Amino acid sequence: MPGQVQSIARAAAILRLLAGGSGRLGLLEIARALDLPKGTAHGLVRTLQDVGFVEQDKTSGKYQLGAALLHLGTSYLDVNELRSRSINWADPLAARSGEAVRIGTLLDSEVLVVHHVFRPDDTLQTLDVGALLPPHATALGKVLLAYEARGGGFGELVPYTRRTLASPRALARALSAIREAGWGSDIEEMTVGEAGIAAPIRGYGGLVVGAIGISGPVERVCDAHGQPRVTLVTHVREAARAVSRDLGGRGQ
Amino acid sequence: MPGQVQSIARAAAILRLLAGGSGRLGLLEIARALDLPKGTAHGLVRTLQDVGFVEQDKTSGKYQLGAALLHLGTSYLDVNELRSRSINWADPLAARSGEAVRIGTLLDSEVLVVHHVFRPDDTLQTLDVGALLPPHATALGKVLLAYEARGGGFGELVPYTRRTLASPRALARALSAIREAGWGSDIEEMTVGEAGIAAPIRGYGGLVVGAIGISGPVERVCDAHGQPRVTLVTHVREAARAVSRDLGGRGQ
DNA sequence: CAACAGTGTTCGACAATGCCGACCAGGGTT
DNA sequence: AACCCTGGTCGGCATTGTCGAACACTGTTG
Numbered sequence A, B: 001m002p003g004q005v006q007s008i009a010r011a012a013a014i015l016r017l018l019a020g021g022s023g024r025l026g027l028l029e030i031a032r033a034l035d036l037p038k039g040t041a042h043g044l045v046r047t048l049q050d051v052g053f054v055e056q057d058k059t060s061g062k063y064q065l066g067a068a069l070l071h072l073g074t075s076y077l078d079v080n081e082l083r084s085r086s087i088n089w090a091d092p093l094a095a096r097s098g099e100a101v102r103i104g105t106l107l108d109s110e111v112l113v114v115h116h117v118f119r120p121d122d123t124l125q126t127l128d129v130g131a132l133l134p135p136h137a138t139a140l141g142k143v144l145l146a147y148e149a150r151g152g153g154f155g156e157l158v159p160y161t162r163r164t165l166a167s168p169r170a171l172a173r174a175l176s177a178i179r180e181a182g183w184g185s186d187i188e189e190m191t192v193g194e195a196g197i198a199a200p201i202r203g204y205g206g207l208v209v210g211a212i213g214i215s216g217p218v219e220r221v222c223d224a225h226g227q228p229r230v231t232l233v234t235h236v237r238e239a240a241r242a243v244s245r246d247l248g249g250r251g252q
Numbered sequence C: 001c002a003a004c005a006g007t008g009t010t011c012g013a014c015a016a017t018g019c020c021g022a023c024c025a026g027g028g029t030t
Numbered sequence D: 001a002a003c004c005c006t007g008g009t010c011g012g013c014a015t016t017g018t019c020g021a022a023c024a025c026t027g028t029t030g
Helices: A006-020 A027-033 A038-050 A068-079 A081-097 A138-148 A168-181 A230-247 B006-020 B027-034 B037-048 B068-079 B082-097 B141-145 B168-181 B230-247
Strands: A054-056 A063-065 A098-108 A110-117 A185-188 A194-202 A208-217 B054-056 B061-066 B099-107 B108-115 B184-188 B194-202 B208-217
Touching: A006 A027, A006 A054, A006 A063, A006 B006, A006 B108, A027 A038, A027 B141, A038 A168, A038 B006, A054 B006, A063 B068, A068 A081, A068 B006, A068 B061, A068 B068, A068 B108, A081 A208, A081 A230, A098 A138, A098 A194, A110 A138, A110 B068, A110 B230, A138 A168, A138 A185, A138 A194, A138 A208, A138 B194, A185 B068, A230 B006, A230 B068, A230 B208, B006 B054, B006 B061, B006 B082, B027 B037, B037 B054, B061 B099, B068 B082, B082 B099, B082 B108, B082 B208, B082 B230, B099 B141, B141 B184, B141 B194, B141 B208, B168 B184, B194 B230, B208 B230
Parallel strands: none
Antiparallel strands: A054 A063, A098 A110, A098 A208, A185 A194, A194 A208, B054 B061, B099 B108, B099 B208, B184 B194, B194 B208
């Protein structure tokens, strides 16, 4: 594969940096973080500003992400096949299971949430479409990792709770168990008191392109033995199959 | 201001094209639309693909927006000062008025919705955060236009309904009336049966940085004379002032 | 069945392009 | 008032990306 266009790759790095960091960044901070000369960074940032991908706070001079990105992001949702096919099945799943439903896909070894249906009750919930979840500590993420072709080493496995799978060996075992069973779960591995169940979504050719899952309080998601309830597992797997069928895949 | 970085400007144009068009586009369509040689367009698109801003449908070969943009877009929401300050005031406004609340800002002569609170009833509504609204046919848009520094000519004023302000003269009159009154409305100018009320949000230095408004069925938003209800107008203007105060502006 | 009209993709040579480093200009702090 | 820090500018060099033609492939058409 021939070389990349340098300036575009650098511009993307700047945007990722701004998205990841604590919001606003100064020009020199950007230049230092990417190991670029001041002048070069300035040129890149200024054209990013011209196209609306970056805004500058006039008082502090610092830079932040721009409004044009918001529209591009939602435009992506409109085109995304995985999301559009899932929508019809996510709502029934939320209704049947009584829990929140999320659909995610792998992006740079993280889980990108592309759709989110709130838990049917009226509790206050924040929409996390567009959020990135840690793959090793969520049911969605582990399912996606299990079927990921590029089985390279995982990133650093930060432990969120005592039950997080923080060692590569434990994670690899869990992934092969998921491949065996065709679904996966996480029990208080990301936040205490929360559990989740997920199953893979296959696209054209049987390739896994995403995952659908529910998550909620551990006492509702799991039975008396601390295992995910069979009825919920069935619901999730059926939803995953339905979406896969819609996508033209073989559906598990 | 010295020249732009050509390749970044072109890359941004490609992304805008993909966002605006009907989703997927072929390489030649992109090249033709931007008047670029095939090879050049390919290089740009390929690096956009490498950084995740563009995806390629393997079967058709066509290109579409990529997943990385979704995360960038929502990251923008997290940083956006206008949105974060508005959130606390949008919910009460929705509750008091009983209508849907939206907060918008001007982007490229269009209205970008940065926050959206559903109407309190349980009707089915779609979240339009990230959507672009026509400025001349919505209360939010007309308020933003009225206080826009760069008072250049408006784009083409497409008529949506019979009551849309489609002539530059009528629109200019409406805008100066808004400046006079400090708030604006639209009555069946975008969709029949719908009306809206909006007021400007001022940031540091008194500059208008956004607008907040409600919208709903014309029979609820307007009184017997077909005019916006005074109580609703007051609620909207108070909310706008509150947000402005939070932003450090003078609040009207 | 062959010629064709479309794709998306690769390659290499030229030179235009954007990179780099040093140089300005303003603000805050010592 | 001298100093640091910031963001912004300018011009020369050569690295960089652009460009057009050629390639591989698919589906259609004569």
